[in-house]
Amino acid sequence: MNQKQTVESSLPSPKSPAQGGMDQGRLVSMPETGPCLDSIQLDSLEQAFREWAKQSSRTDVQLSRRRILVIFLLIRYTGAKLNEILALDPLKRIDFNRQLVDLGNEDTDARTESRTVRISATFAAELEQMFNDPSFRRFLEKQFNVDPGFVRRKFYERAQGLGFPKTLGGPEMIRKARAVELMQRNMPMPAVQTMLGHSTMNLTSAYVSFSKDDIAQVTKLFIDREASRKTSARNSFFGKIKALQKGDIQTRVTLATAGGDTIESVITNSSLERLSLKESRLIMAEVKAPLVILYRGEKEPECTAENRLVGMVEQINAGRINTEYLVRIKDGTILCALVSTHGAQWLGLGVGDPVWAASAVFPLC
Numbered sequence: 001m002n003q004k005q006t007v008e009s010s011l012p013s014p015k016s017p018a019q020g021g022m023d024q025g026r027l028v029s030m031p032e033t034g035p036c037l038d039s040i041q042l043d044s045l046e047q048a049f050r051e052w053a054k055q056s057s058r059t060d061v062q063l064s065r066r067r068i069l070v071i072f073l074l075i076r077y078t079g080a081k082l083n084e085i086l087a088l089d090p091l092k093r094i095d096f097n098r099q100l101v102d103l104g105n106e107d108t109d110a111r112t113e114s115r116t117v118r119i120s121a122t123f124a125a126e127l128e129q130m131f132n133d134p135s136f137r138r139f140l141e142k143q144f145n146v147d148p149g150f151v152r153r154k155f156y157e158r159a160q161g162l163g164f165p166k167t168l169g170g171p172e173m174i175r176k177a178r179a180v181e182l183m184q185r186n187m188p189m190p191a192v193q194t195m196l197g198h199s200t201m202n203l204t205s206a207y208v209s210f211s212k213d214d215i216a217q218v219t220k221l222f223i224d225r226e227a228s229r230k231t232s233a234r235n236s237f238f239g240k241i242k243a244l245q246k247g248d249i250q251t252r253v254t255l256a257t258a259g260g261d262t263i264e265s266v267i268t269n270s271s272l273e274r275l276s277l278k279e280s281r282l283i284m285a286e287v288k289a290p291l292v293i294l295y296r297g298e299k300e301p302e303c304t305a306e307n308r309l310v311g312m313v314e315q316i317n318a319g320r321i322n323t324e325y326l327v328r329i330k331d332g333t334i335l336c337a338l339v340s341t342h343g344a345q346w347l348g349l350g351v352g353d354p355v356w357a358a359s360a361v362f363p364l365c
Contacts, residue, residue: 039282041162044162045162045164046072059135067140068146075174079178079195080103082152083148086143088102091131097124099120099121099223100116115194120224156170179196235286235334237286241253241256241280241283243279244279246269248269249268249269251266253267261309261330275364289324292335292357294327294347294356294358297356307358309356309357310329310354311329311357
């Protein structure tokens, strides 16, 4: 049995723990499905592609690199095969308004069905903006028109540049990582299978309670939620559990974020079981704005708060009673802090000032 078949057949039907079923996210840890990049590493790889696409000063090289970036993003967010994307006419078969990518019948692999795949409104808007550039649009008039071997080499180069084994950056592994990413977030198995176009379902019984409309609806819910997490959530840190220290009543959770920061949280042992937490599991940590304390300056403050993050004041919204500060930390995450206007006058912070944001409380969800 190959690796892909193992991933598809090792999971239970999509019942929540509350329904007496098993949490498929618990079963899809990296060691159990073979090596592949996790969400944090995928995001790092995406950022590496974006930076690489902007680096050349030559227009023709920029256009070529932007084409590779689009190919990567489509595989990253649709889970499509490389040959499906290369056969795609991006100017005709991406519906920006409905946020759908039409993958046709060009794939000769009978195990992969033609289908439409939903993408987020944010990603659809980004693609539309890129394709509205006249020079890039002309560049794509003959579709992607690129050698698959060349695409693979560029994927391998970006992965190796981040210190990943090059094989983990290949198109097939990005597709696999996308499937694992969605399953770890407990997207129902039928929705994941439909999204990837598997025509042979090892878990046919999982479709009993899911119609096509049900699957389309739940896919939209997950994709929209994922985009919201990445683009609009304030005071939210998406990361990987680095360590769990269990006590009699509570457990200390150490979370490593995409930006390399460490977040500490304490939850009850019952919450630990309810959330099915374990090391290497991906999870969100959040903190309310009034619980964020600001310290002016570049020097790390001496305080008892375990979570201390350095950043820069990006925006100040002053009110009669309270003042809101938006602080951007190094990974681009926006932290919102709410202090009294009297306290704001004492702080004397301005836009562009260095600042430390500290908090002892980071609930997990």
